[in-house]
Amino acid sequence: MNLRQLRYFLAIVDHGGVHRAAEALHIAQSSLSQTMRALERDLGTQLFHRIGRGIVLAPAGEGLVGPARSILREVDNAERAVTEIAALRGGSIDVASLSDLAIDPVSTWIANFLMAYPGVQCRVEEGDDLSAVTEKVRTGSSELGFVSMPALGDLECDELVEQIFVLICPPGSEDRWPNPVPISSLRNESFVLAQQGTGTREYMEQILREHGVEPRIAVEIRQREAILPLVLSGCAVGIVPLRVAVSFWQRGGVVRELDPVPATKIYAVYRQGKLTSAASAFLAAARSSLDLWVRALEMADDAETPLIERAAAALEAWDHRLRS
Incomplete structure (x- = not known):
């Protein structure tokens, strides 16, 4: 049994006969009949009853309709998935x-x-x-x-x-900072912050002000990645996402959690x-x-x-x- 045989079988079922199915499939009626006889031989059972010039489904044929549709549906889904993946080779x-x-x-x-x-x-x-x-x-x-x-x-x-933020501090300042650092204790600190108007800058200012801290800006910079070397130089502290802080810590910087934990x-x-x-x-x-x-x-x-x-x-x- 193969996919072509199943497609031909369902075409006969859906079109109500061999003649109409052959027309829909654009093949000779004799070729379609021969394919169905081969399928019946493969299965060892009769799928259709021939009545005069027409046919009706035999019990075995009725039992095959559902599984045949399911098999062809899954094959179509698989072909579609492969086509979509293949399309990602370019573009x-x-x-x-x-x-x-x-x-x-x-x-x-x-x-x-x-x-x-x-x-x-x-x-x-x-x-x-x-x-x-x-x-x-x-x-x-x-x-x-x-x-x-x-x-x-x-x-x-x-x-x-959810993205967690932490405090980054200059190297050698470990003893200055508890862990975690209360946000309210940052009142006298100078900050390196992202440029005004960015989402992170607005969120940081909001969090600091909610805890009574009016941020004193030492450096305002557009590129967030430039915050790390500036803090490493010792000019101020900064607040960055946890993943970003890993490279800062690996370069000798001091990293502390904040209380409460800022997150977006x-x-x-x-x-x-x-x-x-x-x-x-x-x-x-x-x-x-x-x-x-x-x-x-x-x-x-x-x-x-x-x-x-x-x-x-x-x-x-x-x-x-x-x-x-």
Whole structure:
């Protein structure tokens, strides 16, 4: 029994006879009849009763209809999936991201995606705020957007992960800082903060002011990655995501948890309707990357070990598993 025989069998069932089925299949009636006789020989049973010039289903034929439809449906689904994956050997995907998220984690997700689909080109546009990113998605300039607050209106919005922030301090200042550091105790500190108008800057100012801290700005800078060397130089303190803080700690900086813990959520936004196969694959790669990170962090969980050390161990394990 083969797929062609099953398709011919269902064509006879659906069209009510061999003649009409042969016309629909664009084959000779004799060829269709011969194929059905071969199928009956293979199965060792009669599928149709021949009555005059017509046919009706035999009990065995009635029993075959459901399984035959199921088999062909699964084959069609498999072929469609393979075609979509094959389409990802080339082409491109356009992604929009808040500037604060473009370095991490979005760049990590891109790397994960390109490891699986090296032939696809990724283009990333940055936006300073939610409206800038969502407008790129709304107009079709980008298919996916990544933001740190839920989008409103006509866009779909999927929550991906919660991002924890920590305090980074100059090297050699370990004795100055308890762990965790109460946010309210930062009143007299100078900060390196992201540029005014970015989502992270607005969130940091909000958190500090809620705890009675009016931030004193030593340096205001557009590129978040430049915060690390500035704090390493000793000019001020900063507040960055936990994953970003790992590289700072590995370079000799001091990292402390904050109390209460500042955290934001990262969302994927896209237009309503079915995503392209490339966009679906990109989201799957992002979720896979996040799942590996969360599981690695959970495996490294030890209440007696500082969070930054656990995060460093988790990041190393995550990187190893991602590349294996």
